[in-house]
Amino acid sequence: MNKVIETQVLAPSLHKFIVEAPMIARRAQPGQFVILRVHQQGERIPLTIADFNRRAGTITLVFQEVGHTTRLLGKLQEGDKIVDLLGPLGEPTQHPQGKNAVCIGGGVGVAPVYPEAKDLHQRGYKVTSIIGARNEELLFFEEEMGAVSDEFFVATDDGSKGHHGFVTDVLQKLIDEGREVDFVIAVGPIPMMKAVADLTRKYEIKTIVSLNSMMVDGTGMCGGCRVTVGGEVKFTCVDGPSFDAHLLDFDEQTRRLSMYKDKENELEVKE
């Protein structure tokens, strides 16, 4: 059982929790994730580690209420305990060659991209960050991302803040301006990651994305999180969650993520 030390509502149905987890914090690296259960009869779901503090023995989780388990999680208050918390899982992100990095976060994907930007920044990379959301209200981590970026851009679909349009528009502009971009790390909804991959492929810019596949154990045992990368089957839990965006079969991932959509309705009825 792990105690929730601090809760914060970042945007409607978007939460940030700081959780006591000394063993996980001790070994966590950017790109890794945890698996948790919120209820004695609950499902196991993966969540990317949004930040960690080794000295305090805490990790940060950011999540959007999108399903039964995340809704239950959203009900927890400071001092409540998470029934089961396991991690850190997955491989830390491997950075491609070069010193000029662009970190892109879309929607709740800003949370997992933050530790990447922070890590790159601390290691002396030139970090350009672009974060996007549907509207200003849904934006979060602006200050945090700004603090670890040499340049920082915001895009909203409705133009309520920053660039009116998508994060890919901003990236295109940077490329058009002739900025040096050695690699891109992009985390967000699959359509966004796919759009980034399609753009960077044209310019042969190495691009890493992080997946949030469905899984049960998170240790390579169930194979539920399988994904096709360059024609080979990989497991997100032990081979990922970060993969080369230019080799990834995004359409397959989209389909696999929809596998239990109808079941989700049954759980909602129960609520």
Added chain:
Amino acid sequence: MAKTRTTKHPMPAQPAQQRIKNFDEVPYGYSTDMAVEEAQRCLQCKNPKCVQGCPVGIDIPGFILKLRDQDFQGAVDVLKDKNSLPAICGRVCPQEEQCEAQCIVGIKNEPVAIGRLERFVADWEAEHSKSQVKPITPTEAKVAIVGSGPSGLSAAGELVKKGYKVTIFEAFHQPGGVLMYGIPEFRLPKAIVQREIDYLKKLGVEIQLNVVVGKTITLQELMEEEGYKAVFVGSGAGLPYFLNIPGENLNGVYSANEFLTRTNLMRAYQFPEWHTPIHIGERVAVVGAGNVAMDSARTALRLGAKEVHIVYRRSEKEMPARNEEIEHAREEGIKFNLLTNPVEVKGDGKGWVKALKCVKMELGEPDDSGRRRPIPISGSEFEFPVDVVVVAVGQGPNPLIPRTTQGLETSKWGNIVADDVGATSIPGVFAGGDVVTGAATVIKAMGAGKVAAEAIDKYIQSK
């Protein structure tokens, strides 16, 4: 005395038509009269062959004699001298390949139903035994056990009795390993596994859940920083094999590991009271014919599938499952498609499974395994409609510990290399069960855990 039977006393069981609608245990177990009567069939051989067939060397005629004389506690004591988990082994051991295969009665008639008698004695103990379990005060060093499946539980039990301070690290939120996530409730009720785990806890074994050794903490850290003098790795065969055929990533294709874990550990059969979903549909194909395949097929039926097919590329004779599982599956109406090999999973154009395309096979010359090699018959391709495909063609060793432990020697298949007492290439690190042998049986894993516990004791005492 009545003339002894030439066949085993039949096992009373839930009728097939009733049991396919629930997850309750299928065989009810012998009554006292049945057990005592069956015990009379044992010849009490001076040189018992059955004992040689038992991976842990239980004094089989010994416990059967006590049972025959209705000294039930005596029978328990004989059994438990060699096997700490008889309620489990009595249910899941492949007795027909082990003790019962060697039974002298079996030469002319059916062998003595050793497995059923073992189960009877173990269940009698659970119901009647009044012996209080006293915690053992540890006097010896700390030993870590990785994984709480059969080998880990058995090693933990032996070591705690020798006075070691034993901690088991388990990745899942519940202990028991394959006994909990893999073997279904209707074959091994989880309450029985829980009883054995509770017993170990009462003896003083500590279980830390939600710890993945290799990720949350490494083997080196356990030994160098946490003060464990030795480690036993029993992390099992947790890497599912797939068929590597087109369409295998379609929605509706599961590894048997995932299908069974969702159902057993996560209780998808009680969805939505339990929150983990599973997809089942009307028609299910299970590829493979081992125990895991039978478990998957029978589970699919209980989850509501109308039609369940076993698809197996060899013939009846080569099916690796226990006879009892195959019989039960047949009684329940599972359809067996033998000498049939899947070549493609066909989709419905929306990402879901629609059909399984197969080819007919014939048997050729024996292969490396000594079994006749299946060869595709050209032009025999056909497909049949299915909604779900479960791939049950075996598991490899879980790679997390070998990947994260420097200096731990593994085979080319990724199994940890260990000698016959479980010693690995790293001093103080022992291993046993499926992670060493590849997917095998519960009793072999338990045997390995027990042998390794002896070796760990010797290793620590010699330091």
